[in-house]
Amino acid sequence: MATEHESVELVGDELVGNVARAALFAALMGASAYVSFPNPISPIPVTLQVLVVFLAGIFLGPVWGGVSITLYLVAGGLGAPVFAGGSAGFGALVGPTAGYLWSYPLAASLVGFLVHGTELGDYRVSTVRLVGAMVAGTAVIYALGVIGFAFVQNVGLGAAFWTAAAAFIPAEAFKIAAAVGIVRSDAIAAN
Amino acid sequence: MLTYEPGDSFAHRLDPRTKLAVQISFAAAGLAHTTPVGLTALGVVAAVSLRAANTSPVSALYAIRYAVPFLVVGPVVEAARLGAPWFDPSAAVDPALASIRVLLVFLVAAAYVRTTPIRESRAAIQRLVPGRFGVALGVGVALVFRFLPLVRRDLLRVREAQAARLGQTRRLDERLSLVAAGGLRRAFARADSLTLALRARCFAWNPTLPELRFSRCDAPVLTLAVSLLVSVFL
Numbered sequence: 439m440a441t442e443h444e445s446v447e448l449v450g451d452e453l454v455g456n457v458a459r460a461a462l463f464a465a466l467m468g469a470s471a472y473v474s475f476p477n478p479i480s481p482i483p484v485t486l487q488v489l490v491v492f493l494a495g496i497f498l499g500p501v502w503g504g505v506s507i508t509l510y511l512v513a514g515g516l517g518a519p520v521f522a523g524g525s526a527g528f529g530a531l532v533g534p535t536a537g538y539l540w541s542y543p544l545a546a547s548l549v550g551f552l553v554h555g556t557e558l559g560d561y562r563v564s565t566v567r568l569v570g571a572m573v574a575g576t577a578v579i580y581a582l583g584v585i586g587f588a589f590v591q592n593v594g595l596g597a598a599f600w601t602a603a604a605a606f607i608p609a610e611a612f613k614i615a616a617a618v619g620i621v622r623s624d625a626i627a628a629n
Numbered sequence: 630m631l632t633y634e635p636g637d638s639f640a641h642r643l644d645p646r647t648k649l650a651v652q653i654s655f656a657a658a659g660l661a662h663t664t665p666v667g668l669t670a671l672g673v674v675a676a677v678s679l680r681a682a683n684t685s686p687v688s689a690l691y692a693i694r695y696a697v698p699f700l701v702v703g704p705v706v707e708a709a710r711l712g713a714p715w716f717d718p719s720a721a722v723d724p725a726l727a728s729i730r731v732l733l734v735f736l737v738a739a740a741y742v743r744t745t746p747i748r749e750s751r752a753a754i755q756r757l758v759p760g761r762f763g764v765a766l767g768v769g770v771a772l773v774f775r776f777l778p779l780v781r782r783d784l785l786r787v788r789e790a791q792a793a794r795l796g797q798t799r800r801l802d803e804r805l806s807l808v809a810a811g812g813l814r815r816a817f818a819r820a821d822s823l824t825l826a827l828r829a830r831c832f833a834w835n836p837t838l839p840e841l842r843f844s845r846c847d848a849p850v851l852t853l854a855v856s857l858l859v860s861v862f863l
Contacts, residue, residue: 446831446833446835447833447834447835448831448832448833448834449827449832449833449834451828453765454824454827454828454832455820455824457765457768457769457772458772458820458821458823458824458827459817459820459824460769461768461769461772461773461776461820461823462772462776462780462816462817462819462820462823463816463820464769464773465772465773465776465777465779465780465816466780466784466812466813466816468773468777468780468781469777469780469781469783469784469812470784470809470812472781472784472785473784473785473788473808475801475804475805477801478801484801484805486784486805486808486809486812489805489809490809493809493813497813505769509766509769509770509773510773512754512766512769512770513769513770513773513774513777516745516747516750516751516754516770517632517633517741517742517745517747517750518747518770518773518774518777519630519631519632519777520773520777522695522696523694523695524630525631525692525693525695525696526630526631526632526692526742527631527735527738527739527741527742528649528652528653528656528734528738528741529693529731529734529735529736529737529738529739530696530735530738532656532731532734533693533696533731533734533735534696534699534700534703534731535696535699587699587703590727590731591699591700591703591724591727591728591731592663592703592723592724592726592727593703593704593706593707593724593727594707597703597706597707600706601699601702601703601706602699612801612802612805613802613805615802615806616802616803616805616806616809617806617809619802619803619806619810620806620809620810620813623806623810625810625813625814626810626813626814626817
């Protein structure tokens, strides 16, 4: 064991809480890769993952929302089975869906910023603001997802859009509606 | 599912930092040399990595089956034309090479996942990423590994409860919302208990980590990593 001999320096209380929440949110993000629902308007099943990205921004704010999704990526890259279909490892971070994965922390931070501003405040904002934030988050996810797919697979942006994005976009409306439902229902008492 | 398995293969004995270096330089080399010759050479490296990790290529490929449709559809869509001749095979060459490259990177990454326990990965992060940021990152990653099975079971339980109450007949957004809210509530409850437990046990900035040390085995593998990286600039 690599033992440390200097005096013990405790982590501040607020930081402990934030790290714990970020880690649990990252675990939730990973666990949701296993939960898929049949999609009424497309043969591709819907997973909870993008919904959790939105919720990370809404409930943890711009800083810790982004941190939690970054933790998810690092844990997955180091072998936690958290990527699509329970896969793991560095390969996914440079694979065909790499653009999507890298966009998630940015999207969580963006949603957090548009809902809260720079400081974490009350997440019960107007529905228009909530939906606007998530639409912006979705745009970031799909823009980077398509660019990532085109780059990694060496195809044009048009082909990338039709192959890796078009069939998934309609389901995002359900996720945005679900996130609004969660915020409005007061089912969660965060802060 | 491809996860860590204890063993005494050559790759098990390597320092995790060496294995991380190989993965990153392998991906960079693949990007720089997406040609038949380059990919053949990298294919040999990938095969050797799997052999060194005592991992069957079949199990490694099975673990990434979700990515296969993307790898196949990319070249097909790129070669398809909306008029005669309908299909232009020459346009499919570059995307097909890219797909092979992605597959090889996945195989090398599989060798890492199979041979590296989380405590070593965590120790590697905390040594590679300096300062408190590295410590927080290491702790966070370790907690994700620890809580993933629990949170997964929480979500499964909410889904089963929903199914038992004929919840499947509800609209998709309501079902998503119920499962996510259930998972979220439990995740927050777990985070609160974890916070309390960490404070009670004097959670500190200087935790005890397993010792990492480069051994003689690491030398040839580190040389490989450096040569792959150098090849990017040739």
